Amino acid sequence: MLGEATAPGKMILFGEHSVVYRGPAVVLAIDRRAKVIAGKRDDEKVYIDADNLGFSGYFEGDEYHAVRGKAWRGRNLAALNMSTRKTMERLDVESGVNLKVRSMIPIAVGLGSSAAVNVATVGAVQRLFDGDLSKEEISNIAFEGETIIHGKPSGVDNNVSTFGGVMSYERGKGFNHHQIEGSIPFIIGNTRKKRSTKKMVETVAVLRERNPALMDNVIDVMGSIASEGLDALLKKDLKRLGDLMNINHGLLSSIGVSTMKLETLCHTARANGALGAKLTGAGGGGCMIALAEETELAEVERAIRRRKSDSYRVSLTDRGVESRRIEEKNADS
């Protein structure tokens, strides 16, 4: 038998950057998922096949041995090794594990790919050993694993990937999950430019050091937008949501995290029927998101593609991590 789990990616709707200082961030689980299949090994290695990401290799203890791809890729996989071992520790088993990782979430563009793979890993490994961990426990173990790579992650990504749905987060006040009926579709435009969250957060900090009062005023407005935006989202007031996305994007641009390409995609989306468009996540590359009425979605999607960028429809999903035991022969289903 094998353990299989899937977990969703996420997008930040409001509050990126401002959440570092104050006010909430609003984050949605999206219907692009990562899948991990876990199987037992006779040795004590954790072997990770991440072929569709372009690399695979195994860990003996903490040490990475590349099989395909460069050795430094081990950095990306270290979280999975750690999460796997923590899960086994929690279930009081000792074993080697094979992990087969498949993800439909674009990597390194702010859509929560790392956390989703990590959450799915915990989900799959616990299933493999007949565990029945609560979502709370899965999220916590994944968080520990992620800490290895990201140093001091906020916990947002593993949390929303585990539980799905709409989540708001405020520093020092933790997470709130919100109910929303039905779904809301968005268009994601991917600049294909990888970005570093850490670097962008530093960019903002430097500008804020030089202009503390002004920047804090802008950050305050962003916090208000996140609060109002959560309200508009839960009421499905798309027109207002669009306005707030547009205003928020301008403020993100004012604190220095937008790029020419992100501007091009946002203006393209608006000119082709979007009610609102903004960068999502750290900025400096990565993705933008657009909101549009159902009838306009296809045109917005096409317009972004004409700008030589990836574009896809995503919907808010309630489905968090899901795991099951499967027969060996079904492993590629």
Add this chain to the structure above:
Amino acid sequence: MLGEATAPGKMILFGEHSVVYRGPAVVLAIDRRAKVIAGKRDDEKVYIDADNLGFSGYFEGDEYHAVRGKAWRGRNLAALNMSTRKTMERLDVESGVNLKVRSMIPIAVGLGSSAAVNVATVGAVQRLFDGDLSKEEISNIAFEGETIIHGKPSGVDNNVSTFGGVMSYERGKGFNHHQIEGSIPFIIGNTRKKRSTKKMVETVAVLRERNPALMDNVIDVMGSIASEGLDALLKKDLKRLGDLMNINHGLLSSIGVSTMKLETLCHTARANGALGAKLTGAGGGGCMIALAEETELAEVERAIRRRKSDSYRVSLTDRGVESRRIEEKNADS
């Protein structure tokens, strides 16, 4: 004998749009000038030769007769007719007048071309009739003339064009002129897209009606930037000035007056060494301005040109309206 006068264009450094609601705007006279040469006629017509703008014609009373270009161009020229007649009225003379208009200021992109031509017209006509009007009087007559075209102009453009230098303006508090030693060069990037100030002001008003509290917060921050920006300008603190321009541009984008082309030019300028870049004026087209160290100016200028836009260096100028009497034979000098 003829009367000749020149007057400078202007650029808004800070406070466009926010000045409509509260806080100051900071406006600079720039070293691109309009020139008007006025000569007497035997009839009572005001004949306007604006060949380098593509049209000319004459007024009999208020009625425009096109000689070159479409009849509706009379709308643009009506202010000059009115200012000419008001100037003669003030000097207690009756005559026809020939006006030869030449301008180095791009039209309809927010650089104060209309006001400069109008101020130069008053300056030239009063010289023609041996007047010696104060700048105050010239500005006031030009303002009356402009009211014909613009309905309810702020008075900013005729004021800064008449007096030159740095001016701050706040609704209900009038104008303040500021001394600055030496000059500061800027790069102007012209999208070549004409825009309507009225339309853009309405766009902001509509968005504000839907989101009053948020928009007022953003407008407040823009007001603070204008105050801080005036201080940074007078201290010639270029680095801080650049930061403030960048932040201000993002806020203008957040209230919906930026365009893809303006974003492209601002990001291009910053990527090529500018300390700051922002749209100037109403937005929705028109111009952006960039600030850079002397050594970087040429590269910023070239980079904007590579984006298929006009680009030119302009400097803050102390020279307001200047007039003199000239011999007929020097009229083309």
